[in-house]
Amino acid sequence: MIRSIHWLHCLLLIALGSLALGQRIDPQRIIVNPVPTDLQVRVWVDKDPSKSGAPVYQVGENIRVSVQTNQDAYVYLFGVLPSGDIDLILPNPYDQDNFIRANEVATFPPVGARYTFDVTPPFGESVVLAVASRTPLDLSRVYDIANNRALVNGRQELGQAMAIVVEPLPDQDWVSDVAFYYVGQYTPPPPPTGTLVIDSNPAGATVYINGQRAGTTPATLTLDSGQYSVQLTYPGYEPYRTTLSVEGGTSTRISANLRRINLSGTLAVTSNPPGAQVFVNGQLVGNTPVNLSLNPGSYTLELRRQGYQTYRTTVAIAPGANSRVNVNLSPAVSQGVLTVTSNPSNADVYVNGRLVGRTPYSARLNSGTYTVEVRRAGYQDYRTTVTVQAGRTTTVNATLALPAPPTGSTGVLSVVTDVPGADVYIDGRLAGRTPINLQLRPGRYTLEVRSGGRVVYRQAVQVRPNRTTTVRIETR
Numbered sequence: 001m002i003r004s005i006h007w008l009h010c011l012l013l014i015a016l017g018s019l020a021l022g023q024r025i026d027p028q029r030i031i032v033n034p035v036p037t038d039l040q041v042r043v044w045v046d047k048d049p050s051k052s053g054a055p056v057y058q059v060g061e062n063i064r065v066s067v068q069t070n071q072d073a074y075v076y077l078f079g080v081l082p083s084g085d086i087d088l089i090l091p092n093p094y095d096q097d098n099f100i101r102a103n104e105v106a107t108f109p110p111v112g113a114r115y116t117f118d119v120t121p122p123f124g125e126s127v128v129l130a131v132a133s134r135t136p137l138d139l140s141r142v143y144d145i146a147n148n149r150a151l152v153n154g155r156q157e158l159g160q161a162m163a164i165v166v167e168p169l170p171d172q173d174w175v176s177d178v179a180f181y182y183v184g185q186y187t188p189p190p191p192p193t194g195t196l197v198i199d200s201n202p203a204g205a206t207v208y209i210n211g212q213r214a215g216t217t218p219a220t221l222t223l224d225s226g227q228y229s230v231q232l233t234y235p236g237y238e239p240y241r242t243t244l245s246v247e248g249g250t251s252t253r254i255s256a257n258l259r260r261i262n263l264s265g266t267l268a269v270t271s272n273p274p275g276a277q278v279f280v281n282g283q284l285v286g287n288t289p290v291n292l293s294l295n296p297g298s299y300t301l302e303l304r305r306q307g308y309q310t311y312r313t314t315v316a317i318a319p320g321a322n323s324r325v326n327v328n329l330s331p332a333v334s335q336g337v338l339t340v341t342s343n344p345s346n347a348d349v350y351v352n353g354r355l356v357g358r359t360p361y362s363a364r365l366n367s368g369t370y371t372v373e374v375r376r377a378g379y380q381d382y383r384t385t386v387t388v389q390a391g392r393t394t395t396v397n398a399t400l401a402l403p404a405p406p407t408g409s410t411g412v413l414s415v416v417t418d419v420p421g422a423d424v425y426i427d428g429r430l431a432g433r434t435p436i437n438l439q440l441r442p443g444r445y446t447l448e449v450r451s452g453g454r455v456v457y458r459q460a461v462q463v464r465p466n467r468t469t470t471v472r473i474e475t476r
Contacts, residue, residue, distance in 0.1 A: 031162045035171035040070045041132035043179045055181045057119040065089060065128055066107040067100065073132040075100045082122050084154035088143045123184035133174040137165050192248025196221045200256045205234040232256050265317040267292040268324045276305035276329060301325060307332055334390030335364045340372060342398040347376035374398040377432020409465035413438045417473045422451040451475040
């Protein structure tokens with residue numbers, strides 16, 4: 001069993017070159033490679049493999065140290081004692097092979113070893129230093145391995161000596177890491193505090209730290225290190241908000257110029273007729289006429305009154321300005337149903353001269369009076385006037401009559417299209433759909449054929465008595 005390791009009670013770690021340059025001491029290293037390197041080493045103790053806390057070992061417990069590199073490397077492990085004495089953990093008289101394969105986890109003492117590491121007083125913080133190198137290091141200035149005796153004492157001398165050892169190596173060929181643990185009961189030190197000084201214009205603003213009231217300005221607060229949200233409030237002024245970090249041993253200052261809240265504006269709303277409900281951004285605020293006091297900004301204004309159409313608009317309120325909206329409400333448009341049937345069916349339905357469909361036909365129309373025509377080729381047109389009332393159904397039943405036979409001699413006009421179903425108009429009046437034979441009095445007529453909503457043929461034709469005049473039309 002090698003002698004028990006007495007670890008350092010309170011270690012401040014020294015970065016490479018920090019003594020000569022007067023740099024701030026890095027509390028995580030004894031010696032640090034200042035150049036980033038792809039060679040990495042990681043060291044830990046068995047009670048804290050994730051290195052996330054401060055493991056505590058009681059006197060008499062065994063401790064094991066593990067190390068891992070991401071590349072093949074020679075690894076050297078040191079322990080620094082509270083007295084300043086230094087132990088070489090690896091290599092040691094029982095484990096002299098310190099070559100570690102890439103990604104291999106090496107633990108000391110290994111399972112089945114002839115020695116142990118025993119935890120002994122004094123109490124306090126302890127540290128393990130790992131140095132990994134692509135080539136073996138000459139430790140003759142640091143440690144007499146043959147006699148198991150350190151040639152330097154304390155963290156400062158160890159840092160200086162190791163700096164000399166690695167100085168001949170290329171920057172990319174070495175790297176270091178440390179692990180901490182405590183002997184006995186560990187009481188973490190209180191977090192360092194800093195000072196936050198807060199002023200405001202005007203003074204007397206209420207101070208809130210992380211949502212908790214902390215006084216009024218001017219204020220000087222002592223806070224633990226960390227990040228804080230700060231809010232200042234003062235009547236008639238906009239809240240001031242910010243987020244900042246407080247560092248131990250430092251003073252941070254906030255000087256806030258508070259901004260006055262913008263003056264409200266007025267909005268006068270009237271309507272004809274009056275008594276309409278007024279909604280601002282969806283909220284009922286009264287009936288017309290009404291005067292409103294609103295903060296500057298844009299608002300959605302809505303007026304509602306039974307029997308009238310809802311009125312909507314957007315208004316902009318300027319600071320201290322008077323705005324006015326006067327609305328003439330439009331009566332609500334009510335609807336009824338118009339139903340048109342015919343005998344025979346499949347007749348064209350015209351409402352106020354516009355073709356709207358074929359029988360049987362049904363549609364919702366606004367209340368009012370309409371002219372309804374029903375037309376079918378080979379039958380006399382049907383025409384009537386109806387009144388559509390709100391909430392009611394108005395029905396037109398059209399019985400189409402055959403046309404009276406013409407008197408005297410007649411002729412026949414036969415109209416044929418390559419695509420059946422084209423509308424045929426004689427002197428501007430719908431006569432039917434192709435193919436169609438029309439019995440007409442002799443004379444000259446204007447023939448118009450429409451297909452797919454467009455005029456495909458328009459010519460004057462002559463109908464002769466007791467003869468058939470045939471017109472063939474290509475619609476495509």
